[in-house]
Structure formats: structure tokens, C-alpha cells
Amino acid sequence: MAKEDYEVVIGLEVHAELSTKTKIFCSCPTTFGAEPNTQVCPVCMAMPGALPVLNETVVEYAIKAGLATNCEIAGNCKNDRKNYFYPDLPKSYQISQFDKPLCEHGYVEIAVEEEQKKKIGITRIHIEEDAGKLNHNEFGGGSLVDLNRAGVPLIEIVSEPDMRSSKEAEAYLRKIKSILEYIEVSDCKMEEGSLRADVNVSVRRKGMQEYGTRTEMKNMNSFRSIIRAIEYEAERQIEVLEKGGTIEQETLRWDDVSGKTFSMRDKEDAQDYRYFPDPDLVAIRLSKEYIEKIQNNLPELPESRRVRYMQEFGLSKKDSNLLTASKYLSNLFEEAQSICHNAKAVANWLLSDVSRILNEKEIEADKIPFTAEHLAKMIMLIDKGTISSAIGKKVLEELFENPKDPEEIIKEKGWIQISDEGAIKEVVNRILEANPQSIADFKAGKDRALGFLVGQAMKETKGKANPQMLNKMFLEELNK
Amino acid sequence: MDITTLTVHELQEKLESKEITICQITKAYVERIEQKEKEVQAFVTTLCKEAQERAKQIEEKVENGQITSKFAGIPIGIKDNICTKGVKTTCSSKMLENFVAPYDATVVEKLKEENLISLGKLNMDEFAMGGSTEYSAFHVTRNPWNLSKVPGGSSGGSAAAVAANLVPWALGSDTGGSIRQPASFCGVVGLKPTYGLVSRYGLVAFASSLDQIGPITKDVEDAALLLNIITGHDEKDTTSENREKVDYTNCLKKEVKNLKIGIPKEFFGEGMNEQVKEKLQQAMQTYREMGAEVEEFSLDIANYSLATYYIIACAEASSNLGRYDGIRYGYRTKNFTNLKDLYRNSRSEAFGPEVKRRIILGTYVLSSGYYDAYYKKAQQVRTLVKKEFEKAFEKYDILLTPTSPSVAFEIGTKSNNPLEMYLADICTVSVNIAGLPGISIPCGVDSEGMPVGMQLIGPRFGEEVILNAAYAYEQKIKFREQYQAEFKGGVC
Numbered sequence: 001m002a003k004e005d006y007e008v009v010i011g012l013e014v015h016a017e018l019s020t021k022t023k024i025f026c027s028c029p030t031t032f033g034a035e036p037n038t039q040v041c042p043v044c045m046a047m048p049g050a051l052p053v054l055n056e057t058v059v060e061y062a063i064k065a066g067l068a069t070n071c072e073i074a075g076n077c078k079n080d081r082k083n084y085f086y087p088d089l090p091k092s093y094q095i096s097q098f099d100k101p102l103c104e105h106g107y108v109e110i111a112v113e114e115e116q117k118k119k120i121g122i123t124r125i126h127i128e129e130d131a132g133k134l135n136h137n138e139f140g141g142g143s144l145v146d147l148n149r150a151g152v153p154l155i156e157i158v159s160e161p162d163m164r165s166s167k168e169a170e171a172y173l174r175k176i177k178s179i180l181e182y183i184e185v186s187d188c189k190m191e192e193g194s195l196r197a198d199v200n201v202s203v204r205r206k207g208m209q210e211y212g213t214r215t216e217m218k219n220m221n222s223f224r225s226i227i228r229a230i231e232y233e234a235e236r237q238i239e240v241l242e243k244g245g246t247i248e249q250e251t252l253r254w255d256d257v258s259g260k261t262f263s264m265r266d267k268e269d270a271q272d273y274r275y276f277p278d279p280d281l282v283a284i285r286l287s288k289e290y291i292e293k294i295q296n297n298l299p300e301l302p303e304s305r306r307v308r309y310m311q312e313f314g315l316s317k318k319d320s321n322l323l324t325a326s327k328y329l330s331n332l333f334e335e336a337q338s339i340c341h342n343a344k345a346v347a348n349w350l351l352s353d354v355s356r357i358l359n360e361k362e363i364e365a366d367k368i369p370f371t372a373e374h375l376a377k378m379i380m381l382i383d384k385g386t387i388s389s390a391i392g393k394k395v396l397e398e399l400f401e402n403p404k405d406p407e408e409i410i411k412e413k414g415w416i417q418i419s420d421e422g423a424i425k426e427v428v429n430r431i432l433e434a435n436p437q438s439i440a441d442f443k444a445g446k447d448r449a450l451g452f453l454v455g456q457a458m459k460e461t462k463g464k465a466n467p468q469m470l471n472k473m474f475l476e477e478l479n480k
Numbered sequence: 481m482d483i484t485t486l487t488v489h490e491l492q493e494k495l496e497s498k499e500i501t502i503c504q505i506t507k508a509y510v511e512r513i514e515q516k517e518k519e520v521q522a523f524v525t526t527l528c529k530e531a532q533e534r535a536k537q538i539e540e541k542v543e544n545g546q547i548t549s550k551f552a553g554i555p556i557g558i559k560d561n562i563c564t565k566g567v568k569t570t571c572s573s574k575m576l577e578n579f580v581a582p583y584d585a586t587v588v589e590k591l592k593e594e595n596l597i598s599l600g601k602l603n604m605d606e607f608a609m610g611g612s613t614e615y616s617a618f619h620v621t622r623n624p625w626n627l628s629k630v631p632g633g634s635s636g637g638s639a640a641a642v643a644a645n646l647v648p649w650a651l652g653s654d655t656g657g658s659i660r661q662p663a664s665f666c667g668v669v670g671l672k673p674t675y676g677l678v679s680r681y682g683l684v685a686f687a688s689s690l691d692q693i694g695p696i697t698k699d700v701e702d703a704a705l706l707l708n709i710i711t712g713h714d715e716k717d718t719t720s721e722n723r724e725k726v727d728y729t730n731c732l733k734k735e736v737k738n739l740k741i742g743i744p745k746e747f748f749g750e751g752m753n754e755q756v757k758e759k760l761q762q763a764m765q766t767y768r769e770m771g772a773e774v775e776e777f778s779l780d781i782a783n784y785s786l787a788t789y790y791i792i793a794c795a796e797a798s799s800n801l802g803r804y805d806g807i808r809y810g811y812r813t814k815n816f817t818n819l820k821d822l823y824r825n826s827r828s829e830a831f832g833p834e835v836k837r838r839i840i841l842g843t844y845v846l847s848s849g850y851y852d853a854y855y856k857k858a859q860q861v862r863t864l865v866k867k868e869f870e871k872a873f874e875k876y877d878i879l880l881t882p883t884s885p886s887v888a889f890e891i892g893t894k895s896n897n898p899l900e901m902y903l904a905d906i907c908t909v910s911v912n913i914a915g916l917p918g919i920s921i922p923c924g925v926d927s928e929g930m931p932v933g934m935q936l937i938g939p940r941f942g943e944e945v946i947l948n949a950a951y952a953y954e955q956k957i958k959f960r961e962q963y964q965a966e967f968k969g970g971v972c
Contacts, residue, residue, distance in 0.1 A: 047581065048563065048569065048684040048803070049561075049569075049585060050583075051681050051717050053716060053718050083798075083799050083846075085805060087805075087807050090807075092805055274799070274846035274851075275846075276795060279719075280688050280718070282718050
């Protein structure tokens with residue numbers, strides 16, 4: 001059978017660190033990147049006798065995430081202990097939620113192809129604590145434990161196995177990231193590990209009802225490696241099946257350098273976490289009013305922004321979708337348009353040139369170095385005729401390299417548009433003299449000739465001539 | 481006058497009337513410890529020098545009015561599973577032999593606020609697992625009434641120290657009887673408060689849903705005084721209840737007329753020592769004479785308490801003791817080449833046999849495939865136990881039972897028979913399972929002169945009722961005036 005006869009089935013477990021000021025069970029700060037073991041206390045170091053106290057903001061943030069992904073919120077739930085030994089886990093158990101998660105039965109909508117919406121089910125969202133970090137061989141051999149991250153609050157968002165391609169998985173993850181950013185519960189910095197995913201992949205023959213045996217790749221923290229890993233793993237599984245083999249349920253390690261998955265030789269059945277309710281923490285009871293209050297204060301979500309962009313600014317559905325996919329981009333758009341009052345131009349710049357440069361640089365929108373004001377000012381300079389849009393593109397490149405006031409940039413670089421009638425006339429005459437054939441072509445009815453002449457004039461002035469004036473003057477001269 | 485024979489409220493009176501000074505009190509205890517500790521071996525760590533220095537400072541501050549606490553300068557002993565900043569907290573385990581906590585338990589903070597003086601940390605069964613203090617990794621503590629007998633446990637050091645007048649009072653902890661049973665064996669008063677009345681922050685966890693810190697004292701009034709100091713809601717312990725503060729001495733009225741006392745007959749069943757039974761019957765008679773109504777009834781579920789207790793306690797312990805892994809603090813084996821060996825050898829070398837037994841038992845009952853049959857079932861029974869007690873308290877104000885089916889036994893006779901040792905907890909564990917308050921007070925001695933303990937059980941947060949009933953009885957029979965620990969078999 002061919003590869004096309006198989007269907008890949010993907011489920012994601014997304015871990016997002018919540019951006020609360022303090023840890024989930026103590027009052028230590030959660031700031032990233034501090035000196036090892038400086039953000040610790042008896043509780044998160046698991047000193048004998050220390051007890052956890054649940055941070056209420058963690059519950060609030062998790063409920064926000066649940067509501068934003070259409071989940072039901074449990075009025076009554078609890079914390080459970082997940083027992084296992086590892087040096088980064090100081091209590092030798094992780095406080096998590098086992099059989100009664102805070103949020104259940106939700107979904108998000110993704111669109112891989114325009115107009116083709118698909119619902120991806122959310123099985124559950126639960127709260128838990130992060131573990132510490134091991135530093136291997138950093139200080140002359142051996143491993144050292146840094147417990148700054150121990151007790152940083154996490155939510156785990158478990159999807160249904162509803163995705164059928166790496167593209168869908170990517171779209172789902174982007175959607176989750178975007179929602180968490182919109183509701184401001186996580187900064188979702190994948191490179192800092194504040195958003196990471198365990199990816200479950202299986203394959204089955206098309207038309208089959210039952211799922212194939214899945215493998216799991218843990219702690220993936222970039223879109224690129226997730227896509228590559230899914231594609232590699234699906235192909236590997238198909239190959240194994242095609243050769244008459246069977247897939248083993250196991251945890252795999254994705255190696256980004258070789259582009260392969262490796263078995264971690266850690267049979268899943270061997271691990272028995274001995275979950276039981278944490279007797280140190282009282283049950284979590286939430287009133288309807290409390291949940292409603294959170295619901296009513298939920299920030300505007302991408303869906304509603306998208307609709308607003310179409311109605312308020314007359315943007316196309318596609319553009320509205322693209323702009324709202326990232327909260328950062330969307331905020332940049334809104335701020336810039338409020339300054340320059342040219343929503344379409346802001347949208348065009350963001351979705352064409354800015355997106356192109358982001359792609360080239362392989363960075364996410366939140367890494368855009370310039371401000372909304374910079375972008376708005378540049379658009380206003382074009383609208384006023386101070387610069388051409390061709391110069392605008394150059395200004396934008398410059399804004400990525402050395403962000404500052406666009407007016408200063410064009411002054412420094414001498415990019416101010418020539419709008420002086422005498423100067424433009426001089427250029428027009430010079431170009432006409434040099435291109436008699438074009439004049440003949442125009443008179444013979446070939447309108448393209450005008451475009452060629454304007455282009456020549458722009459070239460001559462290094463893009464600084466006002467294109468509207470050029471057009472007008474060439475026409476005047478040619479029609480004489 | 482021997483200062484060390486006085487109760488705390490007597491010491492307070494004598495301080496008030498300037499008959500004695502703070503420094504004299506501390507000095508008397510230090511001398512007593514120097515004289516008697518080698519026979520009893522109640523301490524893991526003594527703080528004689530520090531205590532005397534502290535006494536001097538406090539005395540000065542009291543004199544110039546900087547300190548007004550009525551407890552200023554009163555010495556105390558602390559069970560060695562309660563964290564004390566800067567002083568070792570060993571849990572009588574090789575695992576924490578050199579462990580110094582970086583913080584004070586909430587109850588220790590409260591003692592410091594009142595300017596009490598710690599005389600040291602008291603011996604116990606390792607991690608509070610045991611009923612004889614023979615499972616201490618360091619040494620066996622002896623019963624001051626007869627040095628060849630155990631003091632009970634796990635708070636055996638605390639009870640023995642109070643009985644031997646090495647401290648005027650002490651803190652213990654009680655998970656299944658660890659305050660009440662040694663108090664009973666040593667002829668002193670031991671109170672396990674309602675679960676949630678005293679903060680557990682800083683108490684090294686054995687079984688989190690059962691553990692409670694409580695007083696071990698010479699008499700009931702002292703128990704009420706120490707309870708006054710240590711109770712109160714603690715933000716650091718979410719299982720501690722937020723209740724209005726009560727002065728527990730206000731309820732001590734010597735009056736039990738019409739008090740309804742229930743006698744659950746299941747607590748007088750098989751294995752009960754005849755002399756213990758007899759003393760208890762005399763106590764019932766005393767209550768009747770004082771005008772209380774005493775009535776036998778059946779508390780069926782009590783028969784299932786022991787099994788339920790050992791499942792829940794061991795399950796929680798197996799998880800609570802996971803943190804002793806040789807990574808951050810505590811004992812680390814020298815014998816390892818990989819992570820698994822580091823864990824395995826550190827834990828194998830530093831935990832004693834009883835702790836290992838309970839970790840294994842607890843791991844087993846929580847493991848997948850057995851969880852429903854053991855842990856889940858035990859939690860269901862626990863709910864039934866609570867309900868049955870609630871039902872009993874609709875009818876009775878308090879329940880009266882023996883604290884232990886026997887008096888203190890000979891050292892070495894049970895430590896190799898864990899099941900027999902577990903059976904000795906039969907009268908006390910259901911109180912922990914139900915989260916109720918229980919007090920043990922002496923009600924006589926057997927033919928060998930060993931004290932017999934009586935347990936009074938109250939409804940949740942019914943400390944005042946049991947304290948009053950215990951006080952009335954104590955004032956009537958005046959046990960302390962008749963009997964004192966005699967250090968039988970000692971060198972003197």
C-alpha cells in the first residue's frame with residue numbers, strides 16, 4: 001500500500017506556564033532566568049514539614065483558559081499527587097490533577113485552508129506545578145539541580161486525537177498560543193519553555209474506525225520541530241507497518257539535528273504514578289458567581305476581533321484572520337491604525353512586507369523591534385507624499401535593523417520624495433529625450449510605454465520622485 | 481521545694497509571687513536533666529547551656545517590663561519531628577541525623593512569641609512510626625516508672641521527659657495515638673486536638689490527613705494552657721481551621737453533673753488487659769458518683785478502624801517520605817555510580833525497618849490495580865467511621881475508652897512483632913481517622929505500679945468538653961498526689 005492510503009492521527013498535550021507573579025504553592029517569584037536556586041523557599045525546595053498553599057490566581061487563569069476554549073468548569077475539584085523519583089522533582093511527587101480536572105469537554109476551531117473550519121476537541125485542562133531544572137556538566141562534571149522553576153504554575157491542555165496532518169497540528173498549536181496570549185494568562189515563549197507540547201502520533205489505514213498504536217514525543221518547544229517530528233514519525237510508522245511490523249507504544253525523543261526520533265527505552269506501563277488526592281490541600285470549590293465573573297471579564301478573543309475588523313475597517317476575511325492570529329500583531333495593527341487612521345494601509349504593510357521579513361528572519365511577530373508609532377508614522381509619510389511606497393519598503397527594512405523615527409531615517413538617508421515641479425519636469429524631459437521609441441509606442445496606442453517611462457524616471461531618481469506627479473507630467477508631455 | 485515537680489500553672493503562681501525566678505527554674509531543670517537523663521534518655525538534643533543563657537535574657541526583659549507574657553521563661557521540650565530553626569530536627573532517623581531546618585514550625589514560632597525556653601528535642605520512633613520509641617535510630621527511651629519498660633510512642637521522649645520531671649511540659653505529635661498512648665504509659669496527660677485546630681506547618685509529615693501536634697503535660701490545666709498557646713489558624717496550612725480563639729482554661733469547672741458519657745463496648749474487646757479493664761470500670765464508677773450518666777453502646781465500625789488507619793497512614797507516608805532521596809539534604813550514600821543506586825542505597829541505608837515496612841505497604845496500596853481495593857475502600861470506611869462517631873455524639877457528650885489495651889511493656893518484647901505492635905493502637909486510631917479530639921489521663925496503676933490511661937473522646941472541636949471532664953476526674957482522684965515515677969530498676 002502507498003503512503004496515501006494511510007491517515008495520520010495526532011493529539012497534543014500542551015503545557016503552558018502561567019504568568020502569575022508567584023509560584024503555585026508558595027510566594028516565590030516566577031521570573032525567568034534568575035541565578036540558580038535564588039527563587040526558592042522551604043515549600044518549593046520540599047523541606048521537611050513545609051506545606052503547599054494554592055495560589056488562587058492560578059485557578060483563575062486556568063478557568064480563563066477553559067472558558068476561552070469552550071470548556072465546562074468543574075465547580076468541585078481537587079489536587080492529586082503524581083509520585084515518581086527524579087532529582088528535579090524535590091517532593092518526589094508532582095501536585096497535579098488526576099481524575100477531576102478543573103476544565104473539561106472544550107474545543108477550538110482551526111482553519112488550515114481558507115473557509116474550511118475544523119473543530120479540535122479539548123479533553124481537559126488541569127493545573128499542576130512545574131519541576132526544577134537539571135544542569136548537566138556545567139560546573140566540571142556531574143549534574144546540579146536548579147529549583148527556581150520548581151512550583152511555577154502550569155496548565156496542561158489535552159486535545160482529542162482530532163488532528164490529521166502536521167498542518168492541522170500547527171494550526172491548533174498556533175490557535176492555543178494565540179488564545180492564551182489574548183487572555184493574558186501565559187507569555188507563551190516557546191524558546192524559554194513557557195509553552196511546550198507532548199505530541200502523540202499514530203497512523204491507521206484510511207476508513208478504519210480504530211486508532212493505531214501511538215507514540216509520544218515529549219517536551220517539544222518549536223513549531224518547526226513539531227511539524228518535522230510529526231512528519232518523520234508518521235512516515236516511520238507507515239514504513240514499519242508496510243514491512244509487516246507493529247508499532248510499540250512508547251515515548252520517543254525527537255532529535256532536531258538528525259531529524260529522527262529515538263526510543264527512550266522507557267516502557268510506559270512500567271511507570272506507576274500512584275495518584276492519590278493530596279491530603280495537604282483542601283478541595284477546590286468554585287461558586288457559579290465566581291466563574292461567571294471571570295467569564296464576564298474575559299478579554300476580547302481573536303474570533304470577535306476578526307469580525308470587528310471586517311465590520312469596522314472593511315478588511316477582508318482573510319486579512320482579518322491573519323491579523324488576529326497573533327495578539328501581538330493584532331495589537332500592533334490596532335495601535336498603528338489609531339495613530340494614522342489608515343487601517344487598510346496598516347493591514348497591508350503588516351501582512352505583506354512585515355510578514356515577509358519575519359519569515360525571512362524566522363522570528364515570531366512578538367520579536368518585531370519597532371513600535372506601532374514607527375509604522376504609523378511611516379504610513380503617514382507615504383500618505384502625505386513625503387516618501388513613495390518604494391521608499392517605504394526601504395524604511396521598513398531599516399526599522400527592522402535600527403528602529404527609530406521614520407522621519408529621522410529618511411532625513412539621514414536622504415530619501416525625501418522629490419515633489420518639486422521644476423525638478424520633476426527636468427527629469428521627465430531628460431527621460432523623454434533618451435527614449436524616442438517609447439514616445440512613438442505611446443502615440444501608437446501602447447499604454448504600457450507610460451509605465452516604462454515612469455519606471456525609468458524612478459530609477460534615475462533612485463525612487464525619490466513623486467510617482468503621481470511623474471505620471472501626470474509624462475501624460476501632459478506625451479499628449480502635447 | 482523541688483521546682484521540677486511543679487506544674488506550669490504552679491510555676492506561674494510562684495513566679496508571680498516572686499517566690500522563684502526564671503533562672504532558678506531553668507537551672508533546676510538543667511540539673512535534673514544532668515542527673516536523670518542518662519537513665520531515661522528522653523532527648524535527642526539537649527539545649528542546657530542555651531536555655532540558661534536564654535533564661536537570663538528573658539528574666540532581664542521581664543524585670544524591665546519589655547516582656548509581659550505569663551509564659552515567659554517557662555521551659556519546654558519539643559518532639560524531634562517539629563522543625564526548629566538552627567537546632568537539629570532529626571525525626572530520630574539516620575536520614576535526618578544532621579538536618580537543621582532553615583525555619584521554625586508555626587507552633588515553635590508561637591512558643592517563641594510567648595518567650596518559652598526550649599530545653600531540647602525529644603526522642604521518638606523514627607518518623608513517628610511506632611508505639612514504643614524503640615524504633616528511634618539513636619537510642620531507646622526508658623519509662624521513668626520502670627526503666628526496663630518502654631515509654632510508649634511515638635512521642636515516647638516527650639512523655640518520659642514530662643513524667644521524669646526533665647521538662648515541665650512538652651509538645652508531641654499524634655497520628656494514630658502517638659501523644660495519648662505514651663502519656664498513658666508514663667502516667668501523664670496527653671491531648672490530641674481536633675484535626676485542623678493546630679497548624680501542621682513545620683511538623684515533619686508522617687500521614688498528613690491524620691497528624692496533629694498536641695500537649696503532653698503533668699495535669700489537665702497545663703494541657704489547656706499549652707493548647708491556648710499553640711492553637712489558631714495558620715495561612716501556611718490550608719487544613720488548619722479558621723475559628724475564634726478560645727481560652728481553654730475557662731471550661732475547667734470540676735463539674736460533670738448530667739454529662740452523658742458513652743462507653744463503646746468494642747474498645748473493651750479481646751486482648752484487653754484485665755487490670756486495665758478494672759481501672760476503667762472504677763473510673764466509670766467515679767463519673768457516675770459525680771453525677772454523670774454512663775452508658776454502654778455499640779460503635780461497630782471501630783472494628784475496621786485499625787485496618788483503615790494502616791492503609792491511609794502508610795499510603796500518605798509512602799508519598800511524604802519520598803523527598804528523602806539523598807539529593808538536597810539528609811543522608812546520602814557513599815555507595816553509588818548512578819541515580820538509581822543513589823536513591824536505592826541512600827534510602828536503604830538510612831531508613832529503619834519500621835519506616836521501610838510502612839513505605840512498602842503504602843506503595844503497595846496505592847499502586848494501580850490495588851488502589852480501589854485498598855486505598856479507595858479505606859477512604860470509604862473512613863467516611864463511615866466519621867458518620868458513626870457523629871451519630872454517637874448526637875447521644876453522648878463524650879466517649880470513654882482505655883487509651884491502650886495494656887500498660888507499658890518490657891523493652892524488646894514487641895519490637896520484632898509488628899502486628900502485635902499495631903494492635904496496641906486499636907483504641908486510639910479511630911479518633912485520628914475521624915479527626916476528633918482525644919485526651920489521655922491517668923486513672924490508676926496496675927499491680928506492678930505501672931500507670932493505666934483513660935481516653936476521653938469529644939466531638940469535632942469539642943476540646944472544652946473533654947478537658948472539663950478530664951479535669952473534674954483528675955481533681956477527684958488526685959493521681960499525682962498518690963503516684964510518682966519511681967525510676968524502678970535504676971542505679972539510684
